Amino acid sequence: MTSEQIRIVIPSDLRFSNTIRNFVGDLLKVLDVQELWVNRMILVMDELFMNAVKYGSSGIQDNVYVTVDLLENEVVFYIEDMGTGIKKVDPEDLHQIIGVNRDDPSLAKTSGRGLSMIVSNWTNGYNIEKSEKGGIKITVRKQLEDIVEKPKSMEQVTLESMPDVAVVNFSEKFDVHDSEREKTLIRDVEESDKAMFIFDLHHLDYVNSVFIGLLAKLFNIISKKQGRVVIINISDTIKDALKLVGLTDIIPVVQNLEEARHALSGV
């Protein structure tokens, strides 16, 4: 993914905390971030929103500005307030509050401690500076490399009885968010030393256009390798879907491994 930016403006009211949590959760799920880290980052942003509302705003007529930069391997959140809170806090003060409270063992002292512990433990760094909106701008960065779900490689099994054939088990349907997984599977098929493939669909109960497109791509790759592919263990519903788009005309569909072996060997 190249650099993309999302900006939202939220009324400065803690009743909108749920809005920021849902926004962050949905965004990180789209990026395939692991559930544990989705929940951690939700808490990070909830803490920052709470801080902006309580110390940087004077009421619901004010706004909190949230900007998210989606970079190649990193997501960067910026949260800005208007600086209209009763108790003026400048960036240096906030740094000080966070530093002192981080080392304070009292669990009940949460205003800076929660922000400090959660943000410093669960992000790859934060910065506090003056915002052009009038208040404070806090930037938090989170690298994605270690927190995204690893793309699932195809389960390629070579059967003893068919050493030249790779069986690909599609354990889950592909959807629009599975681009990395799709790339991995395509790469695996391209780089496989096998030319004969059996696509086993027994785990799938329905397919979508993304999956159908993927099957067509894989068929083309295997054809270029002078190879062949058959589909086994397909439900009637999926068979109808593939038939509708003409895929069953180019990829044979058979019942089971034994029939697949015959189909691929031309026996």
Next chain:
Amino acid sequence: MATVVTTEVFGIENYPSVKVVVFRGQIDESNLPEVSKVLDAFVIDPATKQINQETKYIVLNFNELSFINSKVIGYLASLYSTASEHGKKLLIIVDPKENETITDILSLVGLTTIIDHYPNLEEAIEVVKTDIEQDK
């Protein structure tokens, strides 16, 4: 828009000094007052403003809770302190396997090091019953 939490309070047969509170949903600053109203009453009776003599063990089941923040952590720490000062015991139920999110935040801020916690109601109640029997 609003953050929603439901609380279910029940007792344990033959052990009237035990109150179990099951939370479902999310707690943040916006709905913490309604939660604290329920829990504070186990320490100080709101009607008499005196120590609640009926309840000695407050068991909080977080296994169905999906979100808490530092404000809630702060409140729990404070509740633990107040309850202890008045001779009461606060216990938490949270299963790391069932609820990784809540376990994660409680561990990060160190709450699990000061408040006794158990993965399920059965284990928590077993400990409470033993404690009560030993006090007799």
